[in-house]
Amino acid sequence: MTTSRVSVHRASVPGITPVSESDLALPVSDVFFAMLRRDMRVARRELPFFLLRTTMQPLLLMVVFGYLLPKMGMVAKGYTATLLPGVVSLSLALSAVQSVSLPMVAQFGFSKEIEDRLLAPIPSHLVALELVTAGTLQGLLAGLFVLPVGRIIMGPIPGLGFANALQVFCVMLLGAATFSALGLLIGCAIKPEQIGLMFSSIIGPMIFFGCMYYPWKGLDSVPVMKYAVLVNPLVYVAEGMRATLTPSVPHMDLFVVSIALLALLLLFWWLGLRAFMKRAVT
């Protein structure tokens, strides 16, 4: 490059301001919340698809098991009090786990979109924390959407009360966070071509053995199953929702539920963060 060429360009640069040291003392919390705003912006734009994706299955379940079958007299009327908390927990769990894992599989796998955030001036583990936070919020949103819709579809539900609103919210928050952290782990661990496998091998069994359709106490007659399902995080969310939303149906102790969810949250976060950091920095 010749000097004259350089000086011509220097004189005629229209867009870029001259080099300046922009080393702002930038708090990492600002970066964190900017990323959270980014996720909320994307989520808001995709809200109809988001609700469709995460609540379709729970809504269909409620139509069949909470409306049609009781109408036909094939299940007892009071069954809806068992089903509603289960369905709410299913939708918040699915939503939290998918809203973290699905974009991550793509963004780490082939589009590499996440790199802009990994190169932002923030420690990489806080990027992971932000993803889990955004997933938790989306899980909460799905749960809070399905709850009233379920009540409308299934009609009056025996024993449903909101005296424990705060506890209901806490269980939802804890459940959403646990599944969001699980989403981080899944999103980092599986390859794009394995997404289908994830649904059939992880999500499917999780739904059917998650005490969603039936209370955990109902498994008394199948002891092996009763203890085997305890590895399934959905069990604790469903039982926690029953304990707070419809306490009249059999349910696990809320204290046990809280401890189990906290332990699982920490486990998934620890494993998920390890997997994330492996992908973020090689």
Place this chain on the structure above:
Amino acid sequence: MAGTIVTRALRKVYPASARKRSTPTRGTPTPSSGMRTVTSPRHSGEIAAIDGLDLEVREGEFFGLLGPNGAGKTTTIGVLTTRVNASSGDAFVAGKNVVTDQVAVRRRIGVVPQRPNPDRGLNVIENLLFHGAYFGLPTSVSMQRAMNLLELFEIDDRAQAKVDELSGGQQQRLMIARALLHEPRVIFLDEPTVGLDPQARLALWDILRILHAQGRTIVMTTHYMAEADELCDRLAIIDRGKLLALDSPSRLRLQAPGATLIDLSIDGDIAAAAILCRRLSGVQRVDESAGELRAYSDRGGEMLPALIHAVEEAGCRVQNINLAKPSLETLFVALTGRKLA
């Protein structure tokens, strides 16, 4: 210090089993073909992507990393941009250690990936505004800079477009705009012109000249000789993770074997042909590799009949002939025994 880059005995070793996963940075295809399996017993089965690299890039310099696929260019950029942890050695960007002071390094650099990786959940202008937000810029400042950059790169009419609607060249320019939005002193570009048509490539060269003129430190990897020659103040030729030569393009050209490279593709016993060719007066040097015999001669094409004769005498047949004048390309071939692309 603000714009300098230093690496000392930098080394990055991947376990051989992780070969496929070994270069996930910057969205590059796996350049495993050139990676070398380290054969010493202590490191058996390991692949050294960077093997004891010492570099020093000066403030405001346009620095080129030149090498074939798998030379370790992308891994080097990965280490310098905090995305790859070196196995040993040190690296400093703008005076900050890339391992212990990652956030400070990230704040001072802009990175243009080899393959555009815009945020597909956001439109063009949002890509820039959120990037600005990640770097703590108020929206008003980001907006002003973003519009200026989009205008400079002639994509201002696509500000509200989805990124998928942009052409490859436009996406690449958006990536550069994004890398510049927070006004970094140091800019890394990883093979920025791969996949661009000739016109877009020239337009990008103009942009890079502007950035250089502004006094920014630029590190660019490429495997295009002409690009390196045209743009860079200094060039490091690397292959298999090692630094082979480092100087300005014009001085490097002087280091090229002072002779025309005569590249013969031949069938038959190459070793025997090489022995006969080496005996010819006027031939300075003969290298051999699979199917190819490379002779250097300052008598240029004049030597061709004698060389062909020697090859045929060894019972070989000449399939193809290439002549190349002393250039970065011939230097590169002489240094590495490999062609660039």
